[in-house]
Amino acid sequence: xxxxxxxxxxxxxxxxxxxxxxxxxxxxxxx
Amino acid sequence: xxxxxxxxxxxxxxxxxxxxxxxxxxxxxxxxxxxxxxxxxxxxxxxxxxxxxxxxxxxxxxxxxxxxxxxxxxxxxxxxxxxxxxxxxxxxxxxxxxxxxxxxxxxxxxxxxxxxxxxxxxxxxxxxxxxxxxxxxxxxxxxxxxxxxxxxxxxxxxxxxxxxxxxxx
Numbered sequence: 001x002x003x004x005x006x007x008x009x010x011x012x013x014x015x016x017x018x019x020x021x022x023x024x025x026x027x028x029x030x031x
Numbered sequence: 032x033x034x035x036x037x038x039x040x041x042x043x044x045x046x047x048x049x050x051x052x053x054x055x056x057x058x059x060x061x062x063x064x065x066x067x068x069x070x071x072x073x074x075x076x077x078x079x080x081x082x083x084x085x086x087x088x089x090x091x092x093x094x095x096x097x098x099x100x101x102x103x104x105x106x107x108x109x110x111x112x113x114x115x116x117x118x119x120x121x122x123x124x125x126x127x128x129x130x131x132x133x134x135x136x137x138x139x140x141x142x143x144x145x146x147x148x149x150x151x152x153x154x155x156x157x158x159x160x161x162x163x164x165x166x167x168x169x170x171x172x173x174x175x176x177x178x179x180x181x182x183x184x185x186x187x188x189x190x191x192x193x194x195x196x197x198x199x200x
Contacts (some may be wrong), residue, residue, distance in 0.1 A: 005180035008063060015187025022134060022188045026195075029120060030127035 041110045050104040052193075055146075057184055058089050063183045067176065082158060088127030090154055097146040102158065108132070135192030141181045142189065149178040155190050 004010045066085070070078065076079030108185055109116040117136050153175035156163040163171060 002177060005177050005184070008068065008180075008183075011063075011184045012066050012187065018184065019188040021190045022192060023195075024045040026127055026130045026134060026192075029122060029126060029130045 041107065043196060044103050044110060048100060048107050051096050053097035054092055055100050056077070056190070058093035058096060059179065059182055059186060061089060062093070062179055067179075071189050073162045074132055086154070090151065090158075094146050094151050100145045101139065104136065108136065128200070131192050131196035135189055137190040137194060138185050138192065142185050145178045145182050150175050150182075153178075 020023060066081065066089075070081065072080065105114065108117055115130065116126070116129040117123050117133035120133040120137070121127070121131075123131075152161075153171035155161040157170055157175060158169035
């Protein structure tokens with residue numbers, strides 16, 4: 001986790017991955 | 032026609048919320064995209080200029096931007112009538128707007144907590160506002176830096192949830 005956060009680009013990619021997961025979670029809850 | 036209507040206040044707090052949010056996340060991204068990666072490249076004798084002059088000012092607008100964003104966001108959700116629906120993530124409501132804005136609110140609240148209870152107390156040690164040993168300063172710098180990176184990571188889905196909630200539904 002720390003090595004991921006030490007890299008800015010890895011941090012942004014993790015944020016994008018979380019966003020994609022969030023889209024599916026929102027659709028699942030709202031359905 | 033009412034001079035100051037409900038709609039007027041909603042728009043006013045939405046505007047304040049967006050402005051405060053830019054003040055907050057703008058500084059967060061300044062720290063992570065500009066200041067932190069550049070610090071190792073700055074000659075040692077020049078670094079105090081950043082730590083003593085730029086950093087305290089940036090942290091002032093950063094943490095109060097976070098506070099203003101949280102407060103205006105809660106007021107806005109209350110004025111919109113969906114504060115409770117959003118806080119329970121729209122579960123049972125079958126309304127994607129409540130779910131999306133709710134996730135945005137919870138992510139934002141976690142980030143606000145990180146600013147005020149992890150980043151700021153540790154940065155005070157780094158800046159020498161609070162007395163600390165060199166070991167404590169190093170530990171504080173690491174904790175503040177990692178928490179700042181966590182918030183940068185969370186800002187990506189946060190902004191998606193906020194804008195998605197406002198424009199998709």
